[in-house]
Amino acid sequence: MTPVALYILLLTACNGCKPHLSTDNNDHRVDTSPPPDTGDDTGETADTAPDLPERCDAMEVEPNDSLDLAEPIAMEQWLCGTFEGEGALGDPEFLTFATEQPGWLTVSVEAAARNSLADAQFLFYDDNGHSVFIYDGVATSDPSLTVPADVVSEFGVVVAETGYLSGDGYDWALLATQVKPPVEWTFEETEDNDASDRANTFALDGTVFGKMGDTADKDWYHVSVPAGLQAVTFNIEAFGSGSPVDLQLRVYEDGVVKKACYHGVVDYDLDPDCELKVTEAHEWDVLVQDEYDSGSSFNWYTMTIAGVAE
Numbered sequence: 542m543t544p545v546a547l548y549i550l551l552l553t554a555c556n557g558c559k560p561h562l563s564t565d566n567n568d569h570r571v572d573t574s575p576p577p578d579t580g581d582d583t584g585e586t587a588d589t590a591p592d593l594p595e596r597c598d599a600m601e602v603e604p605n606d607s608l609d610l611a612e613p614i615a616m617e618q619w620l621c622g623t624f625e626g627e628g629a630l631g632d633p634e635f636l637t638f639a640t641e642q643p644g645w646l647t648v649s650v651e652a653a654a655r656n657s658l659a660d661a662q663f664l665f666y667d668d669n670g671h672s673v674f675i676y677d678g679v680a681t682s683d684p685s686l687t688v689p690a691d692v693v694s695e696f697g698v699v700v701a702e703t704g705y706l707s708g709d710g711y712d713w714a715l716l717a718t719q720v721k722p723p724v725e726w727t728f729e730e731t732e733d734n735d736a737s738d739r740a741n742t743f744a745l746d747g748t749v750f751g752k753m754g755d756t757a758d759k760d761w762y763h764v765s766v767p768a769g770l771q772a773v774t775f776n777i778e779a780f781g782s783g784s785p786v787d788l789q790l791r792v793y794e795d796g797v798v799k800k801a802c803y804h805g806v807v808d809y810d811l812d813p814d815c816e817l818k819v820t821e822a823h824e825w826d827v828l829v830q831d832e833y834d835s836g837s838s839f840n841w842y843t844m845t846i847a848g849v850a851e
């Protein structure tokens with residue numbers, strides 16, 4: 542499936558899954574839209590730089606409404622634009638950028654943070670056809686994504702308004718930047734670990750780096766808990782550090798669920814964080830999977846399992 546087809550499919554699938562904003566701009570929000578371009582409009586001088594709005598390094602160049610018209614952008618710069626189209630999908634912004642070295646990268650869109658009326662979302666994809674759809678960040682409607690990009694590649698982003706709304710005040714800003722890994726780990730998962738009898742051995746007090754690499758991926762780990770501890774803690778770091786996942790974790794003993802963890806201390810922390818009290822030695826199998834069975838090469842996590850001494 543092409544990214545465009547996927548994009549349209551996902552947009553269609555999600556139409557109505559969020560409340561639509563009123564198009565009547567009468568709620569007294571601060572209008573942060575860029576000032577009108579009062580410069581000479583020669584129509585030809587694309588290199589003429591208009592005054593940039595605050596915290597913008599460059600402005601989008603329309604039309605950028607399809608894969609064929611995708612706009613190459615520079616990394617490490619805030620690109621600013623406005624949803625202002627009339628089509629059924631509002632004003633999609635197709636953008637591309639290329640990395641120059643392997644590593645991790647973050648793509649962030651700011652709309653609410655800049656007092657925009659827009660609820661922005663984006664589709665992110667690489668040139669191998671892997672893609673992921675991002676609606677929200679952590680405790681904000683502004684979407685952000687941090688992923689490993691192990692090979693130098695071109696990437697694409699399609700930014701759109703969640704309700705396909707557009708007009709004055711529906712501004713957005715996007716930054717694609719290379720970053721240090723946001724997490725540390727002591728070993729990496731080894732597939733195929735999709736069943737408990739193929740579980741990866743997990744040494745207590747370690748941290749695994751794994752991926753929900755495919756749809757409905759199941760990652761099993763086996764951990765031996767020695768006697769003499771008072772508790773064992775399970776901590777997943779993923780969504781909170783920019784991964785596009787919503788994971789759950791289950792601890793099994795002899796095939797019976799001992800503990801199921803769905804989120805952190807607060808509900809909106811999607812990363813499971815829980816503990817099990819212990820009084821003796823145990824042999825446990827731990828299953829990590831996505832709440833919605835989604836998977837891609839971008840869907841990473843780390844999990845730490847640690848013993849708490851008496």
Ligand SMILES: [Ca+2]
Pocket residue numbers: 601603622623624625632633634
């Ligand atoms: Ca636009």
Ligand SMILES: [Ca+2]
Pocket residue numbers: 603604605606626632633634635
């Ligand atoms: Ca556009």
Ligand SMILES: [Ca+2]
Pocket residue numbers: 730732751752753754758759760
């Ligand atoms: Ca996996």
Ligand SMILES: [Ca+2]
Pocket residue numbers: 732733734735758759760761
């Ligand atoms: Ca697996």
